[in-house]
Amino acid sequence: MSGAAGASTVPQGALAGRSAIVTGAAGGIGFAIAEKLNELGADVTIMDRDVERARATAEARLASGYTVVGGDVRREEDLKAMFDHAVGAWGKVDILVNNAGIMEFVIPTVDQELAKWQRLMDVHLRAAFITSQMFGRHVLERQGNGNIVNVSSITALRPMRSSNGYVVAKAALAAMTQTMAAEWSGQGIRVNAVAPGFTRTHFAGSANEAGADFSDVFGRIPMKRLGQPREIAEVVAFLVSDAASYVSGALIPIDGGWAANSGP
Template sequence: MSGVLDRFSLSGRRVLVTGGSRGLGRAMATGLAEAGARVAAVARTPAQDEPGSGVVNLAGDVADTARLGALVDEAERVLGGTVDSVVHAAGVQHRSPAVDFPLEEWERLIRVNLTAPFVLSQEVARRQIDANLEGSHVFVASLTSTLGLPNIAAYGATKSGVMGIVRSLAVEWAPQGIRVNAVGPGYFRTALTESLFQDDEARERLMKRIPQKRFGSPDDLAGALVFLASDASAYVTGQLLMVDGGWTAA
C-alpha cells in the first residue's frame, strides 16, 4: 500500500491545461509539473518552452471548438499518450452594468468560459473511455459560482453554469472512473481582475471582505490542483473546492 504522500504524486501523468501561458493557468501548469506530471499548456499566445520544466507550450484557441479535437491530438502527441487530466483554466471577462451589457460580449463569455470547456472535456473523456483510462477533469469556477457580484452578469452566468456541468459529468462519468471537480479561486491579481486592483477604493473594500486579509497568490492554487488531479482525491467527484481566503465562509 502506498503512503499518503505517494498518492499526491503525478509522476507519469499526462495533463492538458488551457489558458496556460500566464496568470493562474501558468501557476496551475507549473504546480502540476512540479508534482511530476508532464503538462501541455495551451494558449492563444503560448509561453516559451523552458527545458526541464515539464511543461510543453502549445498554441490553440479554445473558442474555436471545431478544432478542439485537433488540439487534443497535438497534446497527446507531445505528451506521449492519452491525456489523464484536463484543467480548464482559460477564461475571459467583461465588466458592464447589466442594463448595458453588450450581447456580443455575453456570447463571447459563454463560448469561452462555458461551451469550450464542456466540448473539450467531451473530447478528452471519449478518448479516456476508449482507452479504459480513469481520469480527472478540473474546471475553474469562481466566487460567482455561489454568489452574485455586480457588473459581471455574463461571467457569473458562465461560472454558475460550470458547476452544473461539473455535477452532471461527475455523475455520468463516475462508472468509467472519470472524476469531475472544480476549483474556485477568490480574488487573485490577474489580467481578468486588474481593473479592480487599479481602483484603490475597490481594492480596499475587497481586502476588508477577505477573512485572511490578503489577496491570493497564483501559487496558492497549486496544492488544490494537485489534490484534485491526483489519487489523493480518488473518492472526490462533483465538488467545488474554494480557494478564496475564507470569502465564501464569511
C-alpha cells in the same frame, strides 16, 4: 494567523506517467497549475491564445516534460488541434484543467452587449464542454482513468451585481462539473471544480483597469490578503491525485474565507 502558500499535500512523483492539458496557461493561475503538475511528475501541455508568452514562461520556469500549443478556446478546431497535439506528444491525456478565462464583469445589465455576453459563455463554458467531451471520449475509449478540474469562481457561489455574463458562465461551469461527475464517476473519470476567490494575477489587476473599485472588497477578505496562484494550484494538484480518490463533483472554494462571510 493563516500562513501564505508553501506547504504541499501531494507527494513528489505522484503524477509520474500522467499527461495533463491546462488551458489559458501562459501565466497566472493556469501556469501555476501547469508548473505544479509538472513538479509532481506529470507531462503538461500548456495551451494559450498568447503562445509567445506561454512559450517564454514555460522556457523560463520548466526544465522538461512540457509542450506548448497556441489556440483560441472559442474555436472548436483549435481545441481539437490542442488535444491531438497532447496525444501526439504524450500518447494520451489523463488530466484536463479548463482554466482559460477573460475578465469582463461589472457591466450593468442594461448596457451589456449580447456579443460580449456570448463571448463570456464561449470562453468559460462552451470551451469546457467541448474539451470535456473530447476528454471523456478519449478516456472511455481506452477504458482508462481520468480527471477533469474546471476553474470556476467564488462568484458562482456568491454572485456579484452587474456581472450576468461572467458569473452566470462560472455558475453554469460548476453545474456542468456536477452533471459530468454524476455521469462519469463510475467509469473512472472524476470531475471537480475549484472556486478561486480574489487571486493575485493579471486578472485581478485588470478588474481595476476596467473601472471597478475593488479596494473595499479586498479589505473584506477574512484573511486580509489576495490569494496566490500557487494556492489554487495546490488544490488542483490534490484533486487530480490519488489522494482525492473518492472526491468527484466537488466545488472547492479557495478564497481566504470570503464566501463564509456575509457580514461587514
